[in-house]
Structures are given as C-alpha cells and as structure tokens.
Amino acid sequence: MREIKKAALIGLGAIGGFAAPGIxxxxxxxxxxxIAGGERRKRLERDGVIINGKQWKFQTAEPSWEREPADLVILSVKYTALDQAIKDIRNQVGEHTVIMSLLNGVESEERIKAAYPDNEVLYSVIRVPALHHGNEISFPEGSGKISFGHAYNDTWSETVCSVREVFEKGGISYEVPKDMLRNMWHKFMTNVSENQSAAILRVPYGIWTISEDANELREQAAREVIAIAGKKGIHLTEEDLMEHRTYFEGAPFYGKPSTLQDIEAGRKTEVEMFAGAVIRMGKELGIPTPYNQMFYHCIKTLETWNDHQKDHK
Structure with missing residues (x-):
C-alpha cells in the first residue's frame, strides 16, 4: 500500500482547524x-492558533517556497478563496500527490481536477459544527466527521486506504461511503438550506427544533436541490429531508452555521457556491429555484450592507 508521509493543508479556519491537529x-x-502567505503566515508562525482551548503552532510554508512535494494536500479554504488556493498549492503538488477538498458544495473537485489533471483528487466533505472567531476555533469534542473517497467505493482503493491510515493514526473521525456523490449532494442540500436561511434570519441551529416556520423555509430551499440532484442521477428523497430534522436535536442550540458567522464577522459569504450554484444548475436543467433566488438576493444585500458600514466608519 502506498504510504502518506508528508501532508500540507491550505485554509486554517474552522474546517482546517478540525483536521490539522489530527494530521x-x-x-x-x-x-x-x-500553506499561508505574507502576514497571515507570520502571524501563524508567531501566535499559532487556538483549537478547543489548546495552542497549536504548525510548521508553515509560503506558496512561493519550493519544497519537496507532499503526498497529501488538503484544501479547506472558503469558496471565495478557491481559485487562489489552487494556485498556491502548486509547489506542494508532485507526480503522486493526492488532493482532497473539504470545501462545501459540489463543484470544487472538478475545478481542482482541471488544474491538476494528472493527480488523484478524492471527493470529500466534512460535517462539524465549528466556530471560528479571531484566532480561536472551537467545536464540541467528539463531534465532526470527514466523508471521503472516489465517486463509488464498493471496494476501497489503495489511495483511500492510505488516507484512512492517516485519519486512524490521528484520531480523525471518518467514513468512506459506498456512494460518495450522493453523500456530497446530501451535504450540499443541507448547506444550501441551513447556512443560508440561518444567515438571513440571524438564528442559530436551535431554531429548527422550535419553529415549524423556520423548518418550512429551510426545507423548501432543500427541495430545489433534491430536484436538481434527481436530474443529475443523484438519489436524494423527501425521506432524507425528514430524517435530517433529527440532526438538530444533537447540534449545539446556539451554534451558528458558517454563513451566519461570515455575515456577523463582515466577511464575504459562500453564497455563490450555495444559491448561486443552485440557480445556475436550475437554469441549465429547467428547474425553478425561487427560494434560492430569494436567498441569493437577501445574502448579497447583507454583504452590501456590511461593505457600506466598513466604508462609512
């Protein structure tokens, strides 16, 4: 079996902070x-990052530094930083480097494959209710899981086994779904519906345990994803939607989805990867997406208001 001896990660935020200590x-x-550039790298080198109350000072590397290629490169940046991250990992990627993207959405792997056509790119998604504030990242102990693999995993490839070995050694919770594409689209469905409705309403996870109105809004947006997935041959159902209600019973009541965190922090959101992608695919397939169109314009409005406030301080 091939062995992963060296790894690099770009994007040490809420998602990267879940994976980095274990790797x-x-x-x-x-x-x-x-991998980080300029002042960001210097700050990480000097101050490290606090993950669940513990300070971590990881080795850092400028994108421009020429280094021995890593066996595994993980991208965990925001969607808005994806294009730059694809360029910034160049000096870490060699002939046999495996690349994984922990980004939300269903499009990042194809964009990475276009830039690195000769490398293996594994599909992957992560589920963790993480919070990122300043230099601190937190998530409930024992929570979080990375799903990864090829599109279909009836048997596990050598590459999948080598990544699994790293996760096992590092104590990172994982699964290798037989149907990874369905798994990704299920996560996409939940992100599109939860992240965006929470950001617009300014409410935490707990709202979906006490408000049928909040659930109605979330689930109508999710149904648009189910319809698009069906046209693409991905089997998502109304039953999946109903089963997902149980997730919120175990989620931190006051925990906040990432898009809400972005809005509150004045950052640009991943709305193009969520509603933007749903709208684009809906147009291509002739599927109406009124809820996601509304979400898109609401979130872009909130972004504009944040920008206005910054400009007029």
Missing part, C-alpha cells in the same frame, strides 16, 4: 505544514 499527530510536526 499533525499522525505524521509528526516535521511532516505537516500549513
């Missing part, structure tokens, strides 16, 4: 680095 533990600090 560092599995491979050793000398064999793991965080």
């Amino acid at each position: 560092c533990k599995a491979l050793g600090s000398e064999n793991f680095c965080v």
Whole structure:
C-alpha cells in the first residue's frame, strides 16, 4: 500500500482547524505544514492558533517556497478563496500527490481536477459544527466527521486506504461511503438550506427544533436541490429531508452555521457556491429555484450592507 508521509493543508479556519491537529499527530510536526502567505503566515508562525482551548503552532510554508512535494494536500479554504488556493498549492503538488477538498458544495473537485489533471483528487466533505472567531476555533469534542473517497467505493482503493491510515493514526473521525456523490449532494442540500436561511434570519441551529416556520423555509430551499440532484442521477428523497430534522436535536442550540458567522464577522459569504450554484444548475436543467433566488438576493444585500458600514466608519 502506498504510504502518506508528508501532508500540507491550505485554509486554517474552522474546517482546517478540525483536521490539522489530527494530521499533525499522525505524521509528526516535521511532516505537516500549513500553506499561508505574507502576514497571515507570520502571524501563524508567531501566535499559532487556538483549537478547543489548546495552542497549536504548525510548521508553515509560503506558496512561493519550493519544497519537496507532499503526498497529501488538503484544501479547506472558503469558496471565495478557491481559485487562489489552487494556485498556491502548486509547489506542494508532485507526480503522486493526492488532493482532497473539504470545501462545501459540489463543484470544487472538478475545478481542482482541471488544474491538476494528472493527480488523484478524492471527493470529500466534512460535517462539524465549528466556530471560528479571531484566532480561536472551537467545536464540541467528539463531534465532526470527514466523508471521503472516489465517486463509488464498493471496494476501497489503495489511495483511500492510505488516507484512512492517516485519519486512524490521528484520531480523525471518518467514513468512506459506498456512494460518495450522493453523500456530497446530501451535504450540499443541507448547506444550501441551513447556512443560508440561518444567515438571513440571524438564528442559530436551535431554531429548527422550535419553529415549524423556520423548518418550512429551510426545507423548501432543500427541495430545489433534491430536484436538481434527481436530474443529475443523484438519489436524494423527501425521506432524507425528514430524517435530517433529527440532526438538530444533537447540534449545539446556539451554534451558528458558517454563513451566519461570515455575515456577523463582515466577511464575504459562500453564497455563490450555495444559491448561486443552485440557480445556475436550475437554469441549465429547467428547474425553478425561487427560494434560492430569494436567498441569493437577501445574502448579497447583507454583504452590501456590511461593505457600506466598513466604508462609512
């Protein structure tokens, strides 16, 4: 079996902060680095990052530094930073490097494959109710899971087994679904509906345990994704939607989806990857997407208001 000895990660935010400590533990600090540029890299080198109350100072690397290629490169940036991240990992990618994208959405893997056509790109998604504020990242202990693999995994490839080995050593919770594409689209459905409705309403996860109106809004947006997935041969159902209601019973009541965190922090959101993608695909397939069109314009309005406030301080 091929062995992963060196790894690099770009995007040490809420998602990267979930994966980085385990990968560092599995491979050793000398064999793991965080790719970051300029002042961001210097700050990480100097101050590290606080993850669940513990300070971590990972080895860092400028994108421009020429280094021995990593065996595994993980992208965990925001969608708005994806194009730059694809360029910034160039010096970490060699002939046999495996690439994984932990981004939300269903489009990042294809964009990475277009830039690195000779490398293996594994599909992956992560589910973790993480919070990122300043230099601190937190998530409930024992929560979070990375789903990864090829499109279909009736048997596990050598590459999948090598990544699994890293996750096992690092204590990172994972699964290898038989139908990874369905798994990704299920996550996309939940992101499109939860992230965006929470951001617009300015409410935490707990709202979906106490408000039928909030559930109606969330589920109508999700049904648009189900319709698009069906046209693409991905089997999502109304039953999936109803089953997902149980997720919120175990989620932190006051936990906040990432798009709400972005709006509150004045950051640009991933609305293009959520509603934007749904609207684009809906037009291509002739499927109406009124809820996501509304979500799109609401979130773009909130972004504009944030920008206005920054400009007029």
